[in-house]
Amino acid sequence: MCPHALIPYKPKNPKTRLSAILSQEEREKFAFAMLEDVVSAAKDAMCTPVIVGTELFDSEMVQVTVTDADLNQSLNEILPTTEQNILIIMADLPLADEASIRRVTSTTKDMAIVPGRGGGTNAIYIRDPKKFHVDYYGASFSKHMKIAQDAGLSVEVIDSFRLHTDIDEDDDFVELLIHGTGKSRAYLEELGFHLETETGRVRVARKR
């Protein structure tokens, strides 16, 4: 019952909302470090990671290339051909760990969904992928709940801040520096990012 974990990944010019504080090269290295953290957690949780991207990159990880850049179209071409249970998990969840992923894949419902920050969807586990299709971007959590309902699929919403916390902006670095233990946290520290506590709030700062 080890599901494949599909991990959409964009190696070139990722995480553009971090452009103000990271160069393109730094963003690419950081995104790859986060991917490695997610892959590591997925393996710990007995999933088989498969990277879904628009181009191959230099890595020993199992990769699938898709001809179209659109995430929804790519995944919706894969799902109907998939015979076994599947996990779709985003590559920007460096706080993912074995326990949180196991909570997702051990649901007793037809599906499990993990909401991301701001209405997104960070992970979907589907027992029978033929019955579901994805609709990412915007308020995708609500859309996915609706798609599941329309398909008659029971859904468990997984209450995990580790899988809820996608890293999109520098404010999110605070969570990674506090709770992260993997390569992406180490890379941020290598770049000089650290926590500063002042007047009751923890902020992130960068040494140059």
Place this chain on the structure above:
Amino acid sequence: MCPHALIPYKPKNPKTRLSAILSQEEREKFAFAMLEDVVSAAKDAMCTPVIVGTELFDSEMVQVTVTDADLNQSLNEILPTTEQNILIIMADLPLADEASIRRVTSTTKDMAIVPGRGGGTNAIYIRDPKKFHVDYYGASFSKHMKIAQDAGLSVEVIDSFRLHTDIDEDDDFVELLIHGTGKSRAYLEELGFHLETETGRVRVARKR
């Protein structure tokens, strides 16, 4: 084994970081609605809520007044006199529900801690309150983990986005409007707040 749930609460001029978008009266009503949501969830989880504040307010809820405004001093005067297990939970967690609180109070460790956003601590469950003291503000999650370690107490960190999501800023309203089901969500909607989806992100807006 029903623990008391201590809920620190400030009825006058709360949530000042919302001052730009809510009047003082609105902030007071909103803070009270969030408190009601937390109280309701605590009761669902078989806890006995006790509001800890610097002044009594008009309510049938069980209240304890403390002479000093400092949260740490107030709680640290209560803990050594407490004979049974106790939950300390913040009043600004309107996504709290029965399941998430039960995960906290059913820990098999000496304590359970729920990290809040930005390094804070949103809930602490202590089996033997005499052995622990609190140190809120700033990076309190790290401080509480250290205090527990120094006291030789085993700790479970509860991975819950519902209890992780404290509502401090208007950006946080997005989570409340998506995942909330209680009085504080209803009050925000009454004030005209609603979700707007544009270019891939969900934002909050207010009708006037």
